[in-house]
Amino acid sequence: MSEWKELADYFRGRSMWMLHYCTGCGAIELPPTMTSRWDMERFGVVPMATPRQADILLITGYLSIKSLKRVVYTYEQMSAPKWVLGFGSCTINGGIYWDSYSVIKRLDKYIPVDLYIAGCMPRPEAILDSFVKLRELIKKGEAKGYEKYVKNFEWYKANQDKVFRRTTPVLKKPEEVTKSA
Amino acid sequence: MMFFLKLIQSIGVGALSISVGLLFMGIGRKITARIHRRYGPPAIQNFIDVFKLFSKNSISHGFAYDLGIIAGTSALLAAVVFLPVGQINLFPANSSLIMILYLMTMAYLGMAMGVSSSGNPNATIGISRALTMMMGYKVPFAAVIFSVYIFARTGSLTNIIAAQSGGLLNWNMIRLPFGFIAAEIALQGMLGEKPFDMAIAPAEIASGPMVEMSGKYLGFGMLQHAVGIFLETGIMVNLFMGGAPNVWIFVIKQFELFFIALLVNAILPRFRVEEGVSFMWKIPLLLGVIQALIVVL
Amino acid sequence: MNSNLIWLVFTPLIGSAIAAILYNYKFLDRLITFSTFAITLFLVFGTHVGQTYSMNLNFMGRMIPLSWNVTHLSIFMLYISIVFGTILTFYSLMDRSRMKGFLLLLILAANNWIFTTNDMVGFFFAWELMGWASIVSVLGGRKERKSRHAALYYALMSIGGSYSMFFGLFTLWRLTGSFSISSNLAYLSSIVGVHPWWVLGIVSLFFVTFMIKAGIFPFHTWVPMAYAYAPDTFTPFLSAVMSKYGIYGMLLFLPISLMEKGMPTVFGLPWVNYIFVWIGVITAVLGTVLAFFQDDVKKLFAYSSLSNLGYIVAAISLFTSVGVTAGIYHAFNHLLFKGALFITLAAVISRSGTSKLSEMGGLWKKMPVTFFTFFIGIASAAGIPPFNGFGSKWLIYQSMIKQHLLFATILLFLASTGAFLYLFKAFHSIFLGQLSHNYDNVKEVPVIGQIVEYLLMFAMIFFGIQPGYILRPVGLIVKSVGLNPLAVMGNGYVTGMFSNVDMPLIGWSLAISFVFGFILFFISAKHKYVSQEDNYTAGQIPQDWGLTPETYQFSWKFYEPMEKLFAPFYRIKIDGFFRGLGDWTRITGSAVKQVFVGNAQIYTLFAVVGLIILVIAGWVA
Numbered sequence A: 001m002s003e004w005k006e007l008a009d010y011f012r013g014r015s016m017w018m019l020h021y022c023t024g025c026g027a028i029e030l031p032p033t034m035t036s037r038w039d040m041e042r043f044g045v046v047p048m049a050t051p052r053q054a055d056i057l058l059i060t061g062y063l064s065i066k067s068l069k070r071v072v073y074t075y076e077q078m079s080a081p082k083w084v085l086g087f088g089s090c091t092i093n094g095g096i097y098w099d100s101y102s103v104i105k106r107l108d109k110y111i112p113v114d115l116y117i118a119g120c121m122p123r124p125e126a127i128l129d130s131f132v133k134l135r136e137l138i139k140k141g142e143a144k145g146y147e148k149y150v151k152n153f154e155w156y157k158a159n160q161d162k163v164f165r166r167t168t169p170v171l172k173k174p175e176e177v178t179k180s181a
Numbered sequence B: 001m002m003f004f005l006k007l008i009q010s011i012g013v014g015a016l017s018i019s020v021g022l023l024f025m026g027i028g029r030k031i032t033a034r035i036h037r038r039y040g041p042p043a044i045q046n047f048i049d050v051f052k053l054f055s056k057n058s059i060s061h062g063f064a065y066d067l068g069i070i071a072g073t074s075a076l077l078a079a080v081v082f083l084p085v086g087q088i089n090l091f092p093a094n095s096s097l098i099m100i101l102y103l104m105t106m107a108y109l110g111m112a113m114g115v116s117s118s119g120n121p122n123a124t125i126g127i128s129r130a131l132t133m134m135m136g137y138k139v140p141f142a143a144v145i146f147s148v149y150i151f152a153r154t155g156s157l158t159n160i161i162a163a164q165s166g167g168l169l170n171w172n173m174i175r176l177p178f179g180f181i182a183a184e185i186a187l188q189g190m191l192g193e194k195p196f197d198m199a200i201a202p203a204e205i206a207s208g209p210m211v212e213m214s215g216k217y218l219g220f221g222m223l224q225h226a227v228g229i230f231l232e233t234g235i236m237v238n239l240f241m242g243g244a245p246n247v248w249i250f251v252i253k254q255f256e257l258f259f260i261a262l263l264v265n266a267i268l269p270r271f272r273v274e275e276g277v278s279f280m281w282k283i284p285l286l287l288g289v290i291q292a293l294i295v296v297l
Numbered sequence C: 001m002n003s004n005l006i007w008l009v010f011t012p013l014i015g016s017a018i019a020a021i022l023y024n025y026k027f028l029d030r031l032i033t034f035s036t037f038a039i040t041l042f043l044v045f046g047t048h049v050g051q052t053y054s055m056n057l058n059f060m061g062r063m064i065p066l067s068w069n070v071t072h073l074s075i076f077m078l079y080i081s082i083v084f085g086t087i088l089t090f091y092s093l094m095d096r097s098r099m100k101g102f103l104l105l106l107i108l109a110a111n112n113w114i115f116t117t118n119d120m121v122g123f124f125f126a127w128e129l130m131g132w133a134s135i136v137s138v139l140g141g142r143k144e145r146k147s148r149h150a151a152l153y154y155a156l157m158s159i160g161g162s163y164s165m166f167f168g169l170f171t172l173w174r175l176t177g178s179f180s181i182s183s184n185l186a187y188l189s190s191i192v193g194v195h196p197w198w199v200l201g202i203v204s205l206f207f208v209t210f211m212i213k214a215g216i217f218p219f220h221t222w223v224p225m226a227y228a229y230a231p232d233t234f235t236p237f238l239s240a241v242m243s244k245y246g247i248y249g250m251l252l253f254l255p256i257s258l259m260e261k262g263m264p265t266v267f268g269l270p271w272v273n274y275i276f277v278w279i280g281v282i283t284a285v286l287g288t289v290l291a292f293f294q295d296d297v298k299k300l301f302a303y304s305s306l307s308n309l310g311y312i313v314a315a316i317s318l319f320t321s322v323g324v325t326a327g328i329y330h331a332f333n334h335l336l337f338k339g340a341l342f343i344t345l346a347a348v349i350s351r352s353g354t355s356k357l358s359e360m361g362g363l364w365k366k367m368p369v370t371f372f373t374f375f376i377g378i379a380s381a382a383g384i385p386p387f388n389g390f391g392s393k394w395l396i397y398q399s400m401i402k403q404h405l406l407f408a409t410i411l412l413f414l415a416s417t418g419a420f421l422y423l424f425k426a427f428h429s430i431f432l433g434q435l436s437h438n439y440d441n442v443k444e445v446p447v448i449g450q451i452v453e454y455l456l457m458f459a460m461i462f463f464g465i466q467p468g469y470i471l472r473p474v475g476l477i478v479k480s481v482g483l484n485p486l487a488v489m490g491n492g493y494v495t496g497m498f499s500n501v502d503m504p505l506i507g508w509s510l511a512i513s514f515v516f517g518f519i520l521f522f523i524s525a526k527h528k529y530v531s532q533e534d535n536y537t538a539g540q541i542p543q544d545w546g547l548t549p550e551t552y553q554f555s556w557k558f559y560e561p562m563e564k565l566f567a568p569f570y571r572i573k574i575d576g577f578f579r580g581l582g583d584w585t586r587i588t589g590s591a592v593k594q595v596f597v598g599n600a601q602i603y604t605l606f607a608v609v610g611l612i613i614l615v616i617a618g619w620v621a
């Protein structure tokens, strides 16, 4: 059985389908990574259209709280062997948004991140390097973020809820305001 | 005994079609990469992808979803058994071209049922586009079938191959040039390559039919595509290139056709659906009709 | 015992009388209808080919010879219509629609009479009985006003057809002095070489009637209305059985071979036949194209019936052995799958309470048996082997190709691919996609309905895999009209001109590959079932977004690209003439409506007028 697992991990490392969540400014580095100059397809990494199909969730930079909500939903829609790549210093400690009221600081508190790519913004070489690194981690069986998420589900949910509470509108709905006026 | 022999051989043909199809897809990716001046993935990348997909967990939307997606692959495998592949012709008495085409429709119906039962509108939009496109390319292909039937005085692929024996000049490709060109364009639509890939537009409708497919479902989808490539190019080889003396030459001939489709795919953008259909009803249909008129008169 | 032919007509009439008395007790009405159908089926077991019977009816001092003659065609038609009718009436035992059993029995009497009679008086009378009974049956659909309008329209068309047939019949009688169909047909084929135009004229009078009844272009306009607004349980009969009367009539007259008798030919066909092939092809394409854009599911399938009848007409008009075989075979297949489809539609409509495609969706979880019946039905209708419906379509293509009819072949392919489109549209909009919360309490049809559905599923698969059981009798029919029947190699084979198809082999191949598919499915990694709310929404959370199943269901403007594609045709109004015709009939219809206010009176009056005309004609002659 373990041989089978090893084999499966070998294949997983060589065919990583990626869903890129492109709200951060770092997303601009992805087109050159995909196309002729750097060509990430040679590592078996191809961009996918929906979370159902993807293995890697690539978070390209800062996440406002509202978009974190979407990221969590998307992450939960992905199927089991799945990995998260935090891209850029914003996902590590907030980067230049360290004092922003609307942006989360540490992605790791909300969803399990398997690998960070440092830099603001990281160059395509760094991204390719991260794919190779992730492949090694998968092979060694160290990239187990998805199991961590299941195990510590309550903790993650509590963290998420703490920030999501801030997204509830402070003002009443516009129609209610006009009605009361 | 006979039954088991045929069964084993059929399984062999099925396995062959899957592996050749996956290999073609991999080589296709490599060639496309080279056209883009990239390095590209290894040629066996699609095998890796399929294995990975089958080892990955997945979600399903119910029994109809499972059944439909299995039907997509299984029905095509059931059809590929009747295709003469080089010297392997398992059921020579039962290789009617129209029968194979209609049996393939079962796969599309199954696939359409599966993905639509997921309840995602993107999937259904993709299917509706694919069906519309099917209406486009089936019409010129009907003209081609007509000319081939009349020309060869037979409808079974076995006899069509036999009618082309005796060298390159007897191939329908040379004898029926307009029909061949029409069928080539129709093949482009059948394979779902650009400019006729509106059904799986990733940016507009989130890859259409595949939108809710994960893990093994996507794996089945990939197998279906692989068998589809094998079957469709195989039919073309039998119709126009006189079949083949053995499997290797058959696969090489198939690859020639697939290669042309790839090159077109790599350099062209996408049609809109109605543009694609009306294109099919103009140039290929005209060519097909010219060919048919030449044959009849 | 040849008088059992009369009992074939009288048993349903007696049953009808009893059912009409008990009409207020709905279940009894249905039960008597069902048992009469079953008894009639037993009577048909006692009939055999070559049986004849004749008697003289004293009608106002004039002897009218009535005669019966059972041919291969009639026995085939009897069997398929009565077996289907039995299944349908069994289904209707549990049904809540307002179909009237005694009217169905009247149609059954007419049905048996039409298929067995050998005299034109009986034929005409039975035809009228069938027509009027069906017109009244169309009343009582779910939408009162619309079904009344549809019935009126249908009545007008039928009257036109009746007059046409009446003229033809009396012209023939004046020429030969006999009412016997067989001797009149023999007379016609003997003079066709001398007076081809005369023969054509007379035959076309009959053909107009048959085309109206079968709903062939350009007389198709009543079909969608009547099918859509008839009671849901009556529509299967209307579509599956009653459209075949026209085909039967055409088959009676087609053996008058124009081919050897000096008619100018096109592509080896007499030009009259050529025109009929094209009428069939146009019907097929028209039905298909119009079916794309329907939102009412019964209307959609009405157009689909239209298209299939186009196939049949195109095939039998060729009058070659493949053509006629294919045509009759397709008539049977169409009866089976369209009957099954309309029965499942009746089930769906009775459960969901709507026939609008845009209001349904996701019902497969609630009605799995109905879903599978419908699935096999559309697979058959799309002509997918090994279900029934493939063999006949395949033969039709071959017959077309054999005659070098290039454009007809292309258009039939177009119609067939198009069939796939509208069938999938209906399939998706009813059963697939998102299930609306309105249908949370929808249940599967009752046991009786399920039994019928299983039966129909079995029949569609069985006759698909064993076409020989149909092709043999069809071969006998083909032989009896004077053509070479196709060889039947075995029960499992469809033998064409160009090649054979071994249906059980295809079945095996599919079964085995499905087994492999399932094995692969179950040995690979696990899957888990999720609800329909858990769906890809581009990252949006459905609850926040106010997303409901209804808004996340794609069923509106299903084939919008097609609409754009066909837009120029709408603009130039290629069907302007028919719209004009439609307007004209509507105006006449409303005029008639103004004269006769009450409903029942209109129909009785029409009947009386028809009778008076019959009487006057008798006096004059």
Ligand code: SF4
Pocket: A024, A025, A026, A060, A061, A062, A087, A088, A089, A090, A091, A095, A096, A119, A120, A121, A122
């Ligand atoms: S890390 Fe730098 S480049 Fe990336 S999102 Fe943050 S600010 Fe932008």
